[in-house]
Amino acid sequence: MWSILRKDLLLELRTREALASLVMLVVLILLTFTFALDPDGARGAAPAVLWVTLIFAGLLGVQRTFLVERESGAWYGLLLAPVDRGAIFAAKLVANLVILAVADVVLTLLLGLVLGVPVPAAPIELLLVNGLGLVGFSALAMRLRARELLLPLLVLPLLVPVVICAVEASRIVLSGGPAASAGVWLRVLATFDVIVTVAGWMLFEQLVLE
Amino acid sequence: MSVVEAESLGKAFGRTRVLRDVTLRVEAGETLVLFGPNGAGKSTLLRLCATIYAPTSGSLRLFGSLEREAGTRRRIGVVSHQSFLYPDLSARENLAFYARLYGLAGPERVAAEWLARVGLAGIGPRPVRAFSRGMEQRLALARALLHAPDLLLLDEPWSALDAAAADLLSDLLVALHAEGRTLVVATHDFERGLAIADRAVILHDGRVAWDATRGELGAVPGAYRRITGAVAA
Numbered sequence: 001m002w003s004i005l006r007k008d009l010l011l012e013l014r015t016r017e018a019l020a021s022l023v024m025l026v027v028l029i030l031l032t033f034t035f036a037l038d039p040d041g042a043r044g045a046a047p048a049v050l051w052v053t054l055i056f057a058g059l060l061g062v063q064r065t066f067l068v069e070r071e072s073g074a075w076y077g078l079l080l081a082p083v084d085r086g087a088i089f090a091a092k093l094v095a096n097l098v099i100l101a102v103a104d105v106v107l108t109l110l111l112g113l114v115l116g117v118p119v120p121a122a123p124i125e126l127l128l129v130n131g132l133g134l135v136g137f138s139a140l141a142m143r144l145r146a147r148e149l150l151l152p153l154l155v156l157p158l159l160v161p162v163v164i165c166a167v168e169a170s171r172i173v174l175s176g177g178p179a180a181s182a183g184v185w186l187r188v189l190a191t192f193d194v195i196v197t198v199a200g201w202m203l204f205e206q207l208v209l210e
Numbered sequence: 211m212s213v214v215e216a217e218s219l220g221k222a223f224g225r226t227r228v229l230r231d232v233t234l235r236v237e238a239g240e241t242l243v244l245f246g247p248n249g250a251g252k253s254t255l256l257r258l259c260a261t262i263y264a265p266t267s268g269s270l271r272l273f274g275s276l277e278r279e280a281g282t283r284r285r286i287g288v289v290s291h292q293s294f295l296y297p298d299l300s301a302r303e304n305l306a307f308y309a310r311l312y313g314l315a316g317p318e319r320v321a322a323e324w325l326a327r328v329g330l331a332g333i334g335p336r337p338v339r340a341f342s343r344g345m346e347q348r349l350a351l352a353r354a355l356l357h358a359p360d361l362l363l364l365d366e367p368w369s370a371l372d373a374a375a376a377d378l379l380s381d382l383l384v385a386l387h388a389e390g391r392t393l394v395v396a397t398h399d400f401e402r403g404l405a406i407a408d409r410a411v412i413l414h415d416g417r418v419a420w421d422a423t424r425g426e427l428g429a430v431p432g433a434y435r436r437i438t439g440a441v442a443a
Contacts, residue, residue: 003307003310003311004311007296007299007307010299010303011296011298011299014298014299015298068296071297072292072293072294072295072296072297073290073292073293073294074294074295074296076257076260076262076288076290076292076294077294077295077308077353078311079261079262080260080261080262080283080286080288080294081283081308081311081312082280082281082283082284082311082312082313083280083311084280209262209263209264
């Protein structure tokens, strides 16, 4: 798993393709919201803006994670290797999360700068919400990008719990509410993450075997 | 001992049946060459043997086992029209990456050794993106062989190579055969294919149309013409 993760991060450091396109997308979506909403409305819509942007960026990021292998045929090289195919899933998931985390940091900073969202009183909680949301989202999206057939249409509805929990928890944290009241959403999100990540690990071989 | 044992093997993608009722054995140390027109099922058969595809019907034993676990995959090497290499990594980084995936000790040393064996020692730090097709194919061979596979599957290995590179590849395949490795080669190139073959199989419409023993190899181009209606290359 470490070899694949190391290779993915090395390729990203060298080309910066995924990161550049994600940051551009983040800026573009954020600017669209800024012009479409009045300043007060924009601040109130910050949790929704945050997650709409992260989901679009995440879908693009996951797609790029697989694209590098699809283009060169190296995908088959990975499948042929004597490694647990679940480890391929795990390595791709972590690589994608690292890239998304950078995009997330840029997005959070821009939310403050462009929309005037105040620095959250509980930044650790915001980090936790974003982290848990991204894990759940990526673990699901990884599985659907692995096949690229009609599966996305079937799997995307499964993202609804992630979106609801992440937006609600973000709303509480960004509005300066007590961090404890976001706890229930975080627990649901964490449970969801465990389920989709373990299921992704276990089912990945079946999904990639044609 | 049979390295590959296909019994009534079938593969379909949706409603399209690509392989039908293929029964075939490849013995250890044997070089089997597959001929057939485009769409005959050669690449699909190789991908089934490489454990990339799962059979739709019938059975496929590799090294006597129906399982597709990591231990089986460790004994297989594949050379395809695609190189399975990362264009933005250097030749050395590509080989070292695959050496790590196969759990080989000293991946950097293994990479350097194989670069020298395929005549690319001086250009190891160059990114694969800058390689010619022939250089990339040599590197792909090193990638497929660095873990010393018992079964080597080659899909159109001579395609897009110049004469010198194709000769080099043929020599390497003969040497691998002499080492006792089992080779299954799919090709349209009758001259080069028959030169290294112990046996040849003609696939047509997803079925084994003809299975030629060593003594019948000379008759393969004629049989191919009769079966497919096409002229052998």
